Amino acid sequence: MLNINDLESGYGESMILRSVNLKVKPGQVVCLMGRNGVGKTTLMKTIMGLIKPKKGTLTYDGRDVTNASPDRRAKGGVGYVPQGRDIFPQLTVEENLLLGLEASSNRKTNIPDTVYEMFPVLKEMIRRKGGDLSGGQQQQLSIARALVAEPKLLLLDEPMEGIQPSIVMEIEQVIENIKASKKMSVLLIEQSLTFATRIADYYYVLDKGTIVAEGNSSSLSEDQVKKHLAV
Numbered sequence: 001m002l003n004i005n006d007l008e009s010g011y012g013e014s015m016i017l018r019s020v021n022l023k024v025k026p027g028q029v030v031c032l033m034g035r036n037g038v039g040k041t042t043l044m045k046t047i048m049g050l051i052k053p054k055k056g057t058l059t060y061d062g063r064d065v066t067n068a069s070p071d072r073r074a075k076g077g078v079g080y081v082p083q084g085r086d087i088f089p090q091l092t093v094e095e096n097l098l099l100g101l102e103a104s105s106n107r108k109t110n111i112p113d114t115v116y117e118m119f120p121v122l123k124e125m126i127r128r129k130g131g132d133l134s135g136g137q138q139q140q141l142s143i144a145r146a147l148v149a150e151p152k153l154l155l156l157d158e159p160m161e162g163i164q165p166s167i168v169m170e171i172e173q174v175i176e177n178i179k180a181s182k183k184m185s186v187l188l189i190e191q192s193l194t195f196a197t198r199i200a201d202y203y204y205v206l207d208k209g210t211i212v213a214e215g216n217s218s219s220l221s222e223d224q225v226k227k228h229l230a231v
């Protein structure tokens with residue numbers, strides 16, 4: 001599905017990622033872990049095409065997309081939910097969701113029912129302004145907007161950060177449902193060991209811009225987390 005090979009990426013002269021190799025297989029949920037500032041978001045942005053890599057290749061769905069625009073990647077089925085609930089506060093929930101259709105490859109004009117089934121609260125709040133939703137609901141809206149285009153690969157940048165526990169459980173359930181449907185792969189940034197072992201199939205730990213550990217999530221131990229993630 002996604003294959004990153006010997007990737008180098010950064011901002012201007014400042015190189016953030018070095019020799020990054022990462023794979024997401026079809027239907028897999030992969031968790032990217034690492035301390036603050038090690039380059040996790042930079043990797044997500046590079047996968048989405050918002051930052052051009054300086055070296056290495058990115059293959060998605062069997063095609064080389066190393067130099068493809070973000071728009072082409074989105075239309076090719078990559079959905080991106082950036083950190084910090086990037087919704088439009090002045091637009092209604094429905095208008096926010098309709099914007100997600102822009103990324104749709106097959107010119108869909110309707111919001112799929114499955115999106116409301118996954119997030120019933122959004123159906124209830126369809127006419128409310130995005131800015132009137134709670135932080136957790138805004139995060140749900142942000143994920144729902146990416147799902148509207150029915151992506152094949154969903155990138156989630158710290159979806160659980162700063163969210164109340166009840167909504168964390170709902171979002172976790174959504175990821176579980178996505179996983180069970182086997183229609184989508186997910187790459188998510190997440191710091192919690194409990195969550196990573198419960199939901200992800202595979203994990204990568206990034207440190208100082210390079211992958212320092214990887215494996216099946218079931219083998220992820222407290223010791224490894226302490227070694228690689230403790231501040």
Ligand SMILES: Nc1ncnc2c1ncn2[C@@H]1O[C@H](COP(=O)(O)OP(=O)(O)OP(=O)(O)O)[C@@H](O)[C@H]1O
Binds near residue numbers: 014016034038
């Ligand atoms: N637009 C930018 N221009 C220059 N440097 C940047 C920019 N964005 C991030 N950086 C730097 O790149 C490095 C990696 O940042 P990045 O946001 O990818 O880390 P992260 O692992 O996602 O951290 P966090 O968990 O805090 O979000 C940091 O040193 C950061 O200061």
